[in-house]
Amino acid sequence: MIRLFHVSKVYPPNAAALRDINLQIDKGEFVFLTGPSGAGKSTLLKLLFRQEEPSEGQILINGKSVTKLNNRGVARLRRQMGLVFQEFKFLPYMTALDNVALAALVVGAPRRESYTKGYRLLCDLGLKEKCNAKPLALSGGEQQRIAIARALINDPIVMLADEPTGNLDPASADETMHLLLRIQERGTTILIASHNHDLVQRYGTRIVSLRQGCLMDDAERARGEWAR
Amino acid sequence: MTWSQLGLVARQVGSDLWAQLWTHVLTAGAMAMAMLVFGLFLLLQENLQSLLKGWGDQIQVNIYLNKSLGATEVSLLRETIQNYPEVERARYISQEQAWKDFQAALGSQSNLLEGLPQDVLPASFEIAVKAAYRDGPIIEAVAERLRKEQGVAAVEYPQEWVNRLSRIVLAVQGLQWVFGGMLFVAIFFIVGSAVRLSILARKDAIEIMQWVGAPPELIRGPFVVEGLIQGISGAALSVLGLWSLFLFLHNQLATPMDPLGSLGQLQFIDFQSVCFMVGLGGLLGTLASVFSLRRFMTTWKG
Numbered sequence: 001m002i003r004l005f006h007v008s009k010v011y012p013p014n015a016a017a018l019r020d021i022n023l024q025i026d027k028g029e030f031v032f033l034t035g036p037s038g039a040g041k042s043t044l045l046k047l048l049f050r051q052e053e054p055s056e057g058q059i060l061i062n063g064k065s066v067t068k069l070n071n072r073g074v075a076r077l078r079r080q081m082g083l084v085f086q087e088f089k090f091l092p093y094m095t096a097l098d099n100v101a102l103a104a105l106v107v108g109a110p111r112r113e114s115y116t117k118g119y120r121l122l123c124d125l126g127l128k129e130k131c132n133a134k135p136l137a138l139s140g141g142e143q144q145r146i147a148i149a150r151a152l153i154n155d156p157i158v159m160l161a162d163e164p165t166g167n168l169d170p171a172s173a174d175e176t177m178h179l180l181l182r183i184q185e186r187g188t189t190i191l192i193a194s195h196n197h198d199l200v201q202r203y204g205t206r207i208v209s210l211r212q213g214c215l216m217d218d219a220e221r222a223r224g225e226w227a228r
Numbered sequence: 229m230t231w232s233q234l235g236l237v238a239r240q241v242g243s244d245l246w247a248q249l250w251t252h253v254l255t256a257g258a259m260a261m262a263m264l265v266f267g268l269f270l271l272l273q274e275n276l277q278s279l280l281k282g283w284g285d286q287i288q289v290n291i292y293l294n295k296s297l298g299a300t301e302v303s304l305l306r307e308t309i310q311n312y313p314e315v316e317r318a319r320y321i322s323q324e325q326a327w328k329d330f331q332a333a334l335g336s337q338s339n340l341l342e343g344l345p346q347d348v349l350p351a352s353f354e355i356a357v358k359a360a361y362r363d364g365p366i367i368e369a370v371a372e373r374l375r376k377e378q379g380v381a382a383v384e385y386p387q388e389w390v391n392r393l394s395r396i397v398l399a400v401q402g403l404q405w406v407f408g409g410m411l412f413v414a415i416f417f418i419v420g421s422a423v424r425l426s427i428l429a430r431k432d433a434i435e436i437m438q439w440v441g442a443p444p445e446l447i448r449g450p451f452v453v454e455g456l457i458q459g460i461s462g463a464a465l466s467v468l469g470l471w472s473l474f475l476f477l478h479n480q481l482a483t484p485m486d487p488l489g490s491l492g493q494l495q496f497i498d499f500q501s502v503c504f505m506v507g508l509g510g511l512l513g514t515l516a517s518v519f520s521l522r523r524f525m526t527t528w529k530g
Contacts (some may be wrong), residue, residue, distance in 0.1 A: 049439075072443065072444060075443050075444065077438060077441070078440065079440070079441035080441075081441075089432055089435060089436055089439075090436075091432060091436065091485055096263045102236075102440075103436070105233070105236050106233065106437050106440055106441075106442035106443075107440065107441055107442065107443075108229075108230040108233050108234065109230075109232065110230070110231075110236065114232070150440070152333075154440065154441070160380060167286075172373040185404050223313045228308065
């Protein structure tokens with residue numbers, strides 16, 4: 001599913017964010033990327049959804065190199081991905097449903113289908129009553145669920161989340177994690193960057209640790225075993 | 229692009245234009261002012277050309293004859309002139325006729341001619357040149373040949389004025405494109421800045437669209453359409469301004485104050501020129517927008 005071969009990223013003039021990373025993530029895995037601030041977690045995610053290009057190495061997603069892509073290629077790549085970030089980035093003048101449906105409309109889905117699917121997703125995520133609310137009028141947890149609904153509407157094969165619980169209280173953070181687990185059960189590969197140690201230990205099965213741009217550890221255990 | 233995407237572009241353009249109405253109005257206004265100057269040159273050029281054409285239609289060569297020329301020689305000369313391929317017709321004006329015409333031209337002041345002999349004016353031929361030959365060098369050549377004919381004392385033709393006016397038209401055309409060029413650069417930056425403001429205002433929407441994999445044309449499309457609309461509306465406003473100015477000149481200045489009555493004959497730019505101006509405005513707006521997008525949306529980053 002996701003393969004990284006000797007991937008490095010150096011920001012000018014000479015700041016190495018990632019050094020010689022080799023990583024393989026299979027379909028349907030639920031992987032945490034951990035490490036302190038500046039470890040390179042967000043940079044790695046940015047390389048995967050091609051916000052950044054690697055300085056060295058190769059990245060393959062579904063067998064296709066994403067290292068050198070033109071604008072159209074980047075757009076195609078991102079249609080296979082769901083992106084969830086700490087900042088939700090909604091259009092404040094649109095309703096929750098509009099924000100979710102927009103993601104389907106821009107990739108060419110018919111309007112009716114986009115809205116129907118958006119509505120179903122919001123219902124699934126427990127936001128049936130909030131469809132017509134403006135996102136900024138909702139709580140942090142609700143906003144995160146809208147962001148997840150938006151990420152899911154195009155049926156992504158990979159979901160990348162950068163500190164998805166960073167702005168949430170513990171209850172909302174748990175709710176979000178349960179939601180992501182449910183999405184994984186459908187077969188979606190999930191990669192979460194987080195430095196929330198507690199969250200990683202409670203929900204992690206595979207944990208990839210980064211420090212100063214280097215891959216320090218890559219270990220797997222059954223869910224919950226990390227916390228013991 | 230699918231219908232839903234086209235609808236999205238249309239809605240985006242509509243909401244952008246509405247959200248930044250004053251920016252767009254001011255941009256279109258600034259553009260209209262710039263294009264108005266171009267339009268004024270176009271108006272001037274077209275009217276000068278029309279004047280030139282009018283003069284061209286009236287071009288005639290006058291030849292004045294030696295007083296000693298007899299009736300037979302005049303008849304022979306007429307025949308010779310009529311055989312020139314460039315000549316449409318040749319009208320003979322006798323000395324008596326010339327005197328009468330001169331008197332009539334002077335009207336109430338014809339008494340000034342008292343005491344002058346009636347044969348003071350020479351007989352002449354008024355020669356009309358065929359339309360196909362009403363060109364500077366050709367008329368000059370015809371005049372030169374006429375000058376060499378037996379019995380011809382002098383040759384006169386208004387080519388000097390036609391040439392001067394032609395040079396003025398060329399100068400106006402040159403100025404039009406020099407000023408126009410400068411104004412187009414200004415328009416480019418005016419529309420470009422407005423598009424840049426739109427890009428900044430829609431930064432979040434653009435970012436979201438990029439995240440979810442919207443095709444580039446969907447992200448750039450609304451800005452290009454906005455540039456096109458601004459260009460067309462600016463140019464249309466300038467045509468409207470030009471029309472108002474034209475009406476003002478036509479109605480207010482075409483009075484007895486205008487000694488030649490020429491302002492009364494002022495013509496508005498033709499339909500083709502109106503279309504040219506509007507099309508040019510649209511093209512400039514679109515190009516400015518594309519240029520701005522290249523400059524301010526160079527990376528495909530979220």
